[in-house]
Amino acid sequence: MSGNLERRYRRVLRLLPGWYRAQWEEDMVAAFLDSWLTSDPAADEYITKAAGPSSAEVASVVGLAVRLYLGGAGSQRRYAWGHALRRAVLAMMLVHAVLAVDVLAFLVWSRRLVGWLPAPPGSLLVAPSGVWDTAFYLVSVTWIAVFVALAVGHYRTARILAALAIIPNLAALLQAQLTGIMPAPFGSWAFWFLFDLVPIVAMTAFHRDAPPLAPGRWLLALPAGYVLVYGPLLALGATGNFAWVPDFPGLCCILLSLACLAHAPRAWSRQVAGTGLWSLALVLLAAVAAANRLVTLTGYLNDQHLIDVSLAELLIVLAAAALVAPDAARAQAATPAPPHPSAVAA
Amino acid sequence: MPAKPMTGQAFFVLTALADGPRHGYGIVGEVAELSQGRVRLKIGSLYGVLDRLAVEGLIEPDREEAHDGRLRRYYRLTRDGRGALAEEAELRAATARVVRARLGLTGAQAAGASG
Numbered sequence: 001m002s003g004n005l006e007r008r009y010r011r012v013l014r015l016l017p018g019w020y021r022a023q024w025e026e027d028m029v030a031a032f033l034d035s036w037l038t039s040d041p042a043a044d045e046y047i048t049k050a051a052g053p054s055s056a057e058v059a060s061v062v063g064l065a066v067r068l069y070l071g072g073a074g075s076q077r078r079y080a081w082g083h084a085l086r087r088a089v090l091a092m093m094l095v096h097a098v099l100a101v102d103v104l105a106f107l108v109w110s111r112r113l114v115g116w117l118p119a120p121p122g123s124l125l126v127a128p129s130g131v132w133d134t135a136f137y138l139v140s141v142t143w144i145a146v147f148v149a150l151a152v153g154h155y156r157t158a159r160i161l162a163a164l165a166i167i168p169n170l171a172a173l174l175q176a177q178l179t180g181i182m183p184a185p186f187g188s189w190a191f192w193f194l195f196d197l198v199p200i201v202a203m204t205a206f207h208r209d210a211p212p213l214a215p216g217r218w219l220l221a222l223p224a225g226y227v228l229v230y231g232p233l234l235a236l237g238a239t240g241n242f243a244w245v246p247d248f249p250g251l252c253c254i255l256l257s258l259a260c261l262a263h264a265p266r267a268w269s270r271q272v273a274g275t276g277l278w279s280l281a282l283v284l285l286a287a288v289a290a291a292n293r294l295v296t297l298t299g300y301l302n303d304q305h306l307i308d309v310s311l312a313e314l315l316i317v318l319a320a321a322a323l324v325a326p327d328a329a330r331a332q333a334a335t336p337a338p339p340h341p342s343a344v345a346a
Numbered sequence: 347m348p349a350k351p352m353t354g355q356a357f358f359v360l361t362a363l364a365d366g367p368r369h370g371y372g373i374v375g376e377v378a379e380l381s382q383g384r385v386r387l388k389i390g391s392l393y394g395v396l397d398r399l400a401v402e403g404l405i406e407p408d409r410e411e412a413h414d415g416r417l418r419r420y421y422r423l424t425r426d427g428r429g430a431l432a433e434e435a436e437l438r439a440a441t442a443r444v445v446r447a448r449l450g451l452t453g454a455q456a457a458g459a460s461g
Contacts, residue, residue, distance in 0.1 A: 024393050030416045031370030032389045037414075060390030067394060 005036060005048040012053050015065040032057070070205045080331040084280035085205040090150055090218060091285055092199040093158075095252070097147035098225045100140035105226075107137060135168040136186060144222075151218040155206040162203065166196040190295040191248075194288050229255065249296045250310065252289040253317040260286065260320035267327035276331020279324040286321035290314055352434045355395050358385050360404060360423065360431040367408035369418040370396075396421065404430050 009032050013025055036051060037044045053061075070082040108114055142165040149158035169186040176182040187195065229251070236244050246254060260282050266275045293314045300306035352360075355377075362368060362376035373396075374387045387395070399405045404427035408420040423431065 020397075024397070026417060027370055027419050028389050028393050030413075030418055031374065031392065033416065034369075034371035034418075035374065035389065057388050057390065060388035060394075062390075064390045064394045 003048060005051055006033060008052040009033075009057075012058050012061050015061055017065070017068050020068055066204070067207060070207065070210075080277055080280055082205050082210070083277045084284060084328075084331070085202055086210060086213070087278065087281035088284040088288075089199045089202045089205065090147075090213065091281065092195060092288070093143070093147040093150055093162075094218070094221055094225055095195065096143035097222050098229060100143045101222065101226045102230055103137065103140040132168075132172065139165050139168050139186075147222065148219065150203075150206065151213060152215045153212055155203070155210070158206070159200070159203050162196075162200045166192065166200060169196060188296070190292055194292050198288065246309075246313070247296070249289070249293045250313045253293050253313040256282065256286050256289045257316045257320035260317075260324050264320075264323040267324045276327050279327035280331050282324050283321050283328045286317050289317050290321075293317070352430070353395075355385065355387065355391065356399060357431070357434055357438075359387075359392070359395050359399065360427055360434075363405060363421060363423045363427070364431060367420040367422040369411075369420050373421070399427070403427075 006029060009029060010025070013021055013028060016025075032053070036047055038047070070085065142161050146158050146162045146165060149155075149161060169192050172182060172186040173189055173192060186192075233245055233251075236242070263275070263278055263282060267279045269275075293310060297307060297310050300310060358377040358380055359373055361380055362373045368376060370389070370392060374389070374392055377385050377387055396405065400421075403424055405421050406424050408422040410417045410419050412418075
């Protein structure tokens with residue numbers, strides 16, 4: 001009787017994870033058919049032939065599937081992707097925040113806004129700037145706010161601020177596209193796409209059911225990250241070894257490789273629980289870093305040495321990610337399904 | 347950190363189960379009636395809410411019954427679910443009292459305004 005209608009609805013339910021369907025599919029089908037069938041054989045025969053799930057019904061299943069795949073309630077630790085994605089997004093916001101702290105520190109120093117700091121060299125003095133530079137500094141402050149909001153659990157605020165923060169860079173890129181002149185020190189299209197747009201889209205992983213993070217550790221990572229990254233870079237610059245200072249894509253590859261190497265012993269030991277989520281997050285971040293390195297290679301087409309260095313950075317980050325990739329794969333397969341409610345009741 | 351606020355859908359689903367166990371479509375119908383047609387749960391949304399409430403320990407399966415060759419699973423409130431619903435109802439009632447007071451509505455006026 002319910003054949004065609006039921007078949008159409010079951011087809012939609014295939015969007016849901018297999019373990020979830022095993023628990024809820026029959027229930028959902030029964031409820032769906034109850035909402036259509038009338039117990040009048042003639043009417044039901046017509047309905048089952050002609051009717052199908054409405055677009056709103058399909059949308060509700062799609063929404064449920066997205067929430068489950070990104071680790072919402074019910075999925076608990078079943079889907080490592082949601083957990084890993086949140087860590088990867090926060091790490092990318094940390095990169096933004098560290099860059100922003102550097103921009104602001106440089107601004108304070110170069111404009112001599114703090115009297116007791118030593119005077120900057122003449123080459124670093126910044127001339128009074130226009131609206132684009134002001135926008136750039138405001139965007140920098142906004143990225144710090146995005147990172148802090150995300151770390152302390154104000155996800156909606158973080159999403160709104162991040163959406164606002166990427167607009168000036170986009171406007172600058174469009175203007176550069178039209179006039180040939182980049183009006184402010186914003187990033188390239190690759191940077192905007194990979195480091196601005198992608199993490200903002202991925203912020204959907206921070207939904208209302210997302211488990212809380214450890215805000216203390218993440219907030220501490222901001223000053224620590226700034227010192228650990230810019231300390232060695234400043235030391236290289238101060239000792240005249242500018243040639244060793246990598247560009248931004250190269251720096252990302254190097255830092256990611258170091259993070260993978262530091263994590264690899266834990267990932268391989270199998271003695272430490274929960275390493276797989278970090279392994280998966282590192283693999284995701286390595287993919288972004290490698291993509292950024294690859295697309296920025298085109299800027300060095302006239303310099304074989306820089307191409308060689310960039311390719312080496314690319315290979316290093318891919319090799320480092322390969323070290324933790326098996327653990328990342330295990331994280332997706334090994335996390336246990338949540339107990340079925342009926343099992344809990346029994 | 348304060349507990350997450352209860353969503354409107356979760357509130358209506360718990361309320362639908364307050365006077366006894368119901369199966370999936372029974373909950374959909376009861377929610378529509380309780381909300382005077384303003385909340386019409388789609389099945390995907392309903393099971394998202396049921397799933398979340400089951401994980402939080404606020405509802406649990408009650409029994410299964412065969413109907414037209416299909417098994418209907420009934421759900422009921424747990425003790426925690428009753429507590430959470432009572433707490434949420436009290437919070438909403440207190441909020442409603444504040445709203446009525448600020449609008450300068452008496453009970454009869456408020457009923458007239460809503461009807």
